Amino acid sequence: MEARDTALTGPAAPGRLRLEAPSPRYGEKAIKGLLAACAGASIAITVAIVVALIGPTLEFFQEVAVTDFLFGTEFTPLFNDGEFGVLPIVAGTFSVTFWGLVVALPVGLGSAIYLSEYASRRVRNVVKPTLEVLAGIPTVAFGFFALNTITPILRDNWPGFLGDPPGIFSAGAAGVALGLMIVPIIASISEDAMSAVPHGLREGAYALGATKMRVALRVVIPAALSGIVASIVLAISRAVGETMIVLIAAGSTPNFTFNPAESIQAMTAFIGTTATGDVPTGSIKYQTIFAVGTLLFAMTLLMNFISIRLVRKYREVYE
Amino acid sequence: MSSAPGGGWVPKRTEIAVAGAAAATAASLERPPRSDAVKGGVFKAALLFGVGLALAGMVWLIADAFIEGRSRLGLDLIFDRGSGDPEKAGLWSALLGSVYLMVGVIATVVPLGLGAAIYLEEYAQKERWWNRLIEINVQNLAAVPSIVYGILGLAFIVRGPADLGFILIAGSITLALLVLPTVILAAREALRAVPPSIREGSLALGATQWQAIRRQVLPAAVPGIVTGIILAISRAIGETAPLLLVGATVFVTFDPTFFSDDGYTALPVQIFQWVTRPQDEYRVLAAAAIIVLLGLLLAMNSFAIWLRNRYEQRW
Numbered sequence: 001m002e003a004r005d006t007a008l009t010g011p012a013a014p015g016r017l018r019l020e021a022p023s024p025r026y027g028e029k030a031i032k033g034l035l036a037a038c039a040g041a042s043i044a045i046t047v048a049i050v051v052a053l054i055g056p057t058l059e060f061f062q063e064v065a066v067t068d069f070l071f072g073t074e075f076t077p078l079f080n081d082g083e084f085g086v087l088p089i090v091a092g093t094f095s096v097t098f099w100g101l102v103v104a105l106p107v108g109l110g111s112a113i114y115l116s117e118y119a120s121r122r123v124r125n126v127v128k129p130t131l132e133v134l135a136g137i138p139t140v141a142f143g144f145f146a147l148n149t150i151t152p153i154l155r156d157n158w159p160g161f162l163g164d165p166p167g168i169f170s171a172g173a174a175g176v177a178l179g180l181m182i183v184p185i186i187a188s189i190s191e192d193a194m195s196a197v198p199h200g201l202r203e204g205a206y207a208l209g210a211t212k213m214r215v216a217l218r219v220v221i222p223a224a225l226s227g228i229v230a231s232i233v234l235a236i237s238r239a240v241g242e243t244m245i246v247l248i249a250a251g252s253t254p255n256f257t258f259n260p261a262e263s264i265q266a267m268t269a270f271i272g273t274t275a276t277g278d279v280p281t282g283s284i285k286y287q288t289i290f291a292v293g294t295l296l297f298a299m300t301l302l303m304n305f306i307s308i309r310l311v312r313k314y315r316e317v318y319e
Numbered sequence: 320m321s322s323a324p325g326g327g328w329v330p331k332r333t334e335i336a337v338a339g340a341a342a343a344t345a346a347s348l349e350r351p352p353r354s355d356a357v358k359g360g361v362f363k364a365a366l367l368f369g370v371g372l373a374l375a376g377m378v379w380l381i382a383d384a385f386i387e388g389r390s391r392l393g394l395d396l397i398f399d400r401g402s403g404d405p406e407k408a409g410l411w412s413a414l415l416g417s418v419y420l421m422v423g424v425i426a427t428v429v430p431l432g433l434g435a436a437i438y439l440e441e442y443a444q445k446e447r448w449w450n451r452l453i454e455i456n457v458q459n460l461a462a463v464p465s466i467v468y469g470i471l472g473l474a475f476i477v478r479g480p481a482d483l484g485f486i487l488i489a490g491s492i493t494l495a496l497l498v499l500p501t502v503i504l505a506a507r508e509a510l511r512a513v514p515p516s517i518r519e520g521s522l523a524l525g526a527t528q529w530q531a532i533r534r535q536v537l538p539a540a541v542p543g544i545v546t547g548i549i550l551a552i553s554r555a556i557g558e559t560a561p562l563l564l565v566g567a568t569v570f571v572t573f574d575p576t577f578f579s580d581d582g583y584t585a586l587p588v589q590i591f592q593w594v595t596r597p598q599d600e601y602r603v604l605a606a607a608a609i610i611v612l613l614g615l616l617l618a619m620n621s622f623a624i625w626l627r628n629r630y631e632q633r634w
Binding site: 025027028031032034035036037038039040041042043045046048049052053055056106107108109110111113114115118127130131133134136137138139140141142143144145147148149180183184187211212213216234237238240241242243244247248268271272275276281289290293296297300301304305307308 | 355358359362363365366367368369370372373374376377379380381383384387430431432433434435437438439442443452453455456457458459460462463464465466467468469470471473474475478479496499500503527528529553554556557558559560563564568587590591594595602605606609612613616620
């Protein structure tokens with residue numbers, strides 16, 4: 001009995017190698033714990049965001065009915081006897097995003113198809129990083145461009161059938177700048193998805209006599225569809241969350257309209273203008289910032305989840 | 320024609336089928352119909368137009384700022400402090416504010432981001448639900464709008480639990496949280512590029528897991544990690560929206576410090592304030608400041624690319 005015990009645990013037993021470390025290695029465990037804490041901090045940030053948003057939002061809903069907030073069409077939170085219907089600024093956000101997509105969808109998808117299917121290796125190696133430079137330009141520069149260049153151009157070339165031309169601030173000008181900003185997102189992620197389509201699919205189609213255009217439109221795009229949709233959803237999410245362009249170029253008048261010539265206020269622009277002033281903590285104005293922030297966070301979170309899901313789908317299929 | 324090469328008799332049906340197949344093959348090998356060539360050409364032209372438009376937009380944006388602002392570009396612009404007079408106003412206070420902000424960002428984000436990346440890439444077992452949760456969480460944080468980080472900074476760092484007040488460090492921490500996911504993702508990619516054989520070799524020689532990471536994996540991954548950090552910093556330096564919420568909006572004519580509550584400003588915030596003024600002088604000033612900001616970003620990005628090309632190891 002005694003002999004068996006030493007054979008199992010002791011170093012004295014001949015012919016048996018001790019596999020565990022000679023010491024418990026507390027240092028190793030401490031390091032691992034520290035690193036895990038760093039990773040856990042990312043969870044803490046999410047929790048902090050949710051807590052920071054939810055607290056004042058709940059207080060806000062004690063003053064304002066949820067239905068009045070979500071379905072009201074008057075937004076005047078800074079007045080003393082204000083209205084808190086969020087629809088005008090939600091409409092503002094989506095109006096700008098829509099005009100952005102009108103620009104970014106054809107340009108971004110066209111660039112992605114060109115880079116993936118037509119461009120030579122050399123051209124792609126130059127154009128793709130250049131487009132990514134576009135993604136690195138600070139949004140305040142896009143805002144300046146929208147206000148000083150796009151707005152005058154739109155005003156001078158405004159087609160008469162669309163009604164009055166835009167003034168200093170307009171959803172249209174901000175939308176065009178926003179569109180330019182999200183082009184790299186659509187182009188880059190869509191191109192990744194299209195490049196991940198196996199060559200066998202293309203070659204099969206060529207062998208059946210398909211032209212290059214047909215292969216691109218009927219084979220590559222359907223095969224890469226989930227990645228393309230993911231890029232568009234992500235671009236919408238980025239556009240909805242973008243602050244500086246809409247703050248500078250779209251104006252600060254909550255208008256319930258989709259007219260590109262009108263000045264509007266986007267959700268982010270409302271937060272940006274209102275929170276810069278010295279708003280006292282606990283006032284209804286302060287709480288409105290958080291209620292709008294919660295809605296914005298929920299909207300972008302939903303879109304991010306959809307986009308992550310879709311990207312994972314095409315990766316699973318082809319990798 | 321009703322006899323096969325072998326001389327035997329071939330049924331009529333087979334003969335028709337062979338003729339049909341030959342015609343189909345010949346048709347597909349011949350030149351495609353003109354309409355296909357035209358459509359293909361138009362399609363390609365449309366794609367090229369799209370790429371051209373994107374590139375032209377970018378060039379235009381930069382050229383426009385340059386043309387508008389070139390009269391104010393110069394050393395005066397960089398070394399003069401803020402001023403109420405647009406003819407005399409310079410960027411020094413804002414530039415210094417941005418540099419201090421970035422020092423704070425680096426001090427916060429490098430240990431946190433690198434630690435998280437090492438844990439996720441080297442230690443975490445992928446099948447555990449909490450590790451999957453952290454991964455999805457990081458991906459999601461990367462896409463949270465920057466203004467929401469501003470709200471977080473306002474509610475948790477400036478006021479609330481941390482209660483630091485509107486000081487520069489509060490801005491630094493807010494920006495650090497904003498770019499943390501970018502740093503984690505970039506550092507993970509750099510760690511993943513180190514082949515497993517390096518780790519296994521080290522472990523086989525008796526190194527502990529941390530020793531293998533510290534002495535073999537990290538040194539090999541440093542160029543990639545540093546590149547990722549520089550790119551993250553270049554995102555942070557151009558961010559405006561969250562800073563608006565955590566106090567970088569004061570009109571500043573003095574040099575900022577880390578902890579003073581006299582207020583601070585940063586380069587993009589200064590640009591924003593000038594952009595929103597209606598006078599022409601401020602427009603010129605804003606354009607010139609945009610060129611300075613873009614120049615700074617270009618320098619940082621070029622350095623990152625040079626670093627990667629110079630030191631990156633190919634396995």
